[in-house]
Amino acid sequence: MSTQQAVWLPGIGQDFSVGPREIDAPGPGELLVKIISSSLNPLDWKIQETGFFFIKSYPAVIGEEAAGTVEAVGEGVTDFKEGDRVFFQANMGSNEFATFQQYCIVVADLAAKIPENKTFDQAASVQIGIIPFAVALYAQQPQGLAHLAPWIEGGNGKYTGQPIVIMGGASSVGQYSIQLARLSGFSPIITTASLHNAELLSSLGATHVLDRKLSTTALKDAIVKITSIPITLVFDAISLPGTQQTAHDILTTGGTKSEDKVLHPVFGSFHEPPNRELGKSFMPVLTQWLADGTIKPNFVEVVPGGLNGVSSGLQRLKNNLVSGKKLVVRPWETA
Structure with missing residues (x-):
């Protein structure tokens, strides 16, 4: 053998x-x-x-x-x-x-x-960088949030005017999340990162890069200055206890209780049977997007x-x- x-x-x-x-x-x-x-x-x-x-x-x-x-x-x-x-x-x-x-x-x-x-x-x-956001946003519930993917007809730019916050934009997952959020039309795209990565993340589609060392209170204050639209979607690309808690705290709710916020854990894999068809539809598009520079x-x-x-x-x-x-x-x- x-x-x-x-x-x-x-x-x-x-x-x-x-x-x-x-x-x-x-x-x-x-x-x-x-x-x-x-x-x-x-x-x-x-x-x-x-x-x-x-x-x-x-x-x-x-x-x-x-x-x-x-x-x-x-x-x-x-x-x-x-x-x-x-x-x-x-x-x-x-x-x-x-x-x-x-x-x-x-x-x-x-x-x-x-x-x-x-x-x-x-x-x-x-793939490990781009799939978690793809599953989180575009897979059907309960695996994801069932948003229309930007590679599906009608999905490109569909969420124009809706803000999103991405925790940890300079991570591999964060960089690809910013790019998919851009293709979906989310705006503003607010991310946290070390500020020496701000130029890179702006080139990928982030509209605002905030210092990852900001306290939760300072981060919330900075976001309010960027947009008056309530923050109803935060994606945590780091997934450590600190970033998870901050992501939870900056979400806007209709009430005052934690239960008003939906916390959605994600297993970022297309190999899971409910996600297979989504993954199969994405693979040829991903090749094309890399070829033409849509995804960097x-x-x-x-x-x-x-x-x-x-x-x-x-x-x-x-x-x-x-x-x-x-x-x-x-x-x-x-x-």
Whole structure:
């Protein structure tokens, strides 16, 4: 049996190690992809520290998104062929789908082709960043809020004049959220971030960038100066206790009780059955939007060492040492 190099997590709270793993064959509706670039995400270090409900057994291979070339296609796949350049979100929960390795299995319906003017590194930064907002706003209830997506007829610019606040605009999720909010027509688009990222976020569509260090009271005061329209939609791209509480506090309600506010947790995945059709409709559009510049990918930094760089890169994310860009590793540079 052919083998590859993979990053193994022996158990919750343990250190990663690089070692061999078999190369899987694609089943019906699947692709085998040679991973050229794999991105690092905050959830990865959280899985390492505390586990995740999708990970049923250890040792485990994790990793949430990547980009690469199609090596083989499974039965029934007609939209892809060997050699196609693709990017994708991993179907978490089984080692063969994880992206901290040199090959993985990909669900063909939810893969997208990389446009010629984008690199593997750029493409590897996209799906985990853009899908959470897409699910939160455009998936049907209870998964999302059932807004009309901007890639669906009648959805582009539909919410013109409705304000939105995005917590953590400089994060990967925040940057893509700003861009989708712009396409949906939300205005003003108010985001919090370190102010050195203000120019970047304005270029993506944010109309106002407020210092993420502002107190909740100061943030509410600043928002009132920007718009007199009540804030009825806040998206938290950071999802830490502090940002969640601030997001809750700046929401406008019709009454005085917390129960008047709807807090909607989101699992940002198109692999969940209720979200599959939404994801399938989005993939070809996402390829086109990246090609024509409608959606701009994150700035990317390559962490050296191939798969050996995963651990140090995740430590930087954990220590909040990454701002305004995405970290990726190149599995085939593993020594």
